[in-house]
Amino acid sequence: MTGIVSKTDRSKLQPRREPYWARLLAGGYIGFRKLDSGEGTWISRWRGEDGKQHYRALGHFDEYDEAAKAAREWIAQNQQGASPKTTTVEAACKAYEEALLLDQRRSTAKDVEGRFRRLVYGTAFGRIPLDRLKTTDVRRWLADQIRQDEDSDEEDLRRAKDSANRNLASLKAALNRALSDRLVATDSGWKTVQAFERVSARRKNAFLSMAARHKLLEKCDDDLRLLVKAMLLTGARPGELAMLNASDFDRKFGALTLRGKTGERTVAVSTAAAEFLSELARIRIGNAPLLITSTGGRWNKDSWKKPFKEAVIAAELPPDVVLYALRHTAISEMIMGGMDSFVVARVTGTSVQMIESNYGHLRHDKVRDRLDSVRMF
Structure with missing residues (x-):
């Protein structure tokens, strides 16, 4: 034959x-x-x-x-004991989600579900069989999450790498679970993929004191000043504020609808923020941008980067202060003011895990101050 x-x-x-x-x-x-x-x-x-x-x-x-x-x-x-059935990266991630739910780790399950939905499910990467997964596949997947362009600054890149590291940790946890379940015989496809180094620590000048905020606002042009105020009053991302329309602010209920990297959310705002947004919305209607540049267009990285740097220099602030520092400052003030981490995460469109890992020390400092005021003997 x-x-x-x-x-x-x-x-x-x-x-x-x-x-x-x-x-x-x-x-x-x-x-x-x-x-x-x-x-x-x-x-x-x-x-x-x-x-x-x-x-x-x-x-x-x-x-x-x-x-x-x-x-x-x-x-x-x-x-060697691996399952002869074909298991894809996506199937392994879904099995990991189910395992977390069975272990009553609902918060973690929700977090990884969001990451996998954005980066694994329905993608070519997710369809790769585990036993064919190569180190280069995972490295390429990790690198694709880092979007760089000529206008990206150091803080943009740091935040992107930090986020990619958390995504990699979730992926490895899912794949390691598949390995322990004998769905694949070896972890050679992902074991040696390393996270980006030295990206977790925020800039030392990310938090602006009250005096620094006032100095910065004084040096901003009128249009930029409104954007800076909006960030401090809401803790929102600059891109989310740039997308705001007049109709996104509900004056009656003092609620703001924001859209961005984590989807859409409608949140309550403070009285001060409501008064500020009401004044902006008063002269704009419908789908008109709520925050605009001096030329009447929407804000974006191209339009805010240079004038913000000029305002920082004019205010004699450290040169590494970036616009995102205003969001960090707002979140820090919320935590130090005693707001619950879940509420802060909901308002600012992030996870409780991120709030606790990056701002938990502020809550501990507050509790320590209160404990120090109590006489024990």
Whole structure:
């Protein structure tokens, strides 16, 4: 019978659905399915200890040796105890979510679900079988999360890398769970992928004192001053404020609808913020931008970066102060004012985990001050 090892032999085969098989080892075979087009695809077969036959589509290979190598690797993984069924990155992530819910870790499950929904589910990366996942696949996935352009500053890049590191940690947790469940035989596809270094610590000048805020506001042009005030009063991201329309502020209920990287949220604002936003909305209607530049357009990174740097220099503030420092300052003031972490996270569109990890020390300092005022003996 004509074999499948050489291209010449394979060219003589008749197209059919049933593969032409060749034995690789005891219980293990490699098959070649000849297509009507004249080309073909490879498949592997392995008989498990339970006596059942398991199959794995290997795809297209030009050479027999390449296909045989892939088949042997799959069979070896099965012999080591890995599941012969194909498990994708997406399936592993969903299984991890379910495991977190079973362990009553609902907050963590919600957090990773959001990350995987944005970066894994429905993507080409998510469809990669675990036993075919390569280090380069994970590194590329990580690098793709870092969006750089000529206008990105150091703080933009730091925040992007910090966020990517948290996404990588969630992915590795899911894949390690799949490894422990024997859905894959090795962690070689992701074990050596390292997180970005020295990106967790915020700039030392990220928090602005009350005096620094006043000096900054004095040096801002009228249009920029309104954007700065909006950030301090809401703690929102600058991009979220740039997208605001007049109709997004509900004067009756003092509520603001924001849209950005975490989706849409409607939150209550302080009395001071409500008065400020009401004044802005008074002269604008419908889909008109609530905050505009001196030329009448919406704000974006291109339009705020240079004038903000000029205002920082004019106010004699440290040169590494960036617009995002205003959000950090607002969140810090909320925490120091005694607001619950869940409420702060909801208002500012972030996670409780992020609030606790980056601002928890402020709450401890507040509690310590109160404890110090209590006489024990």
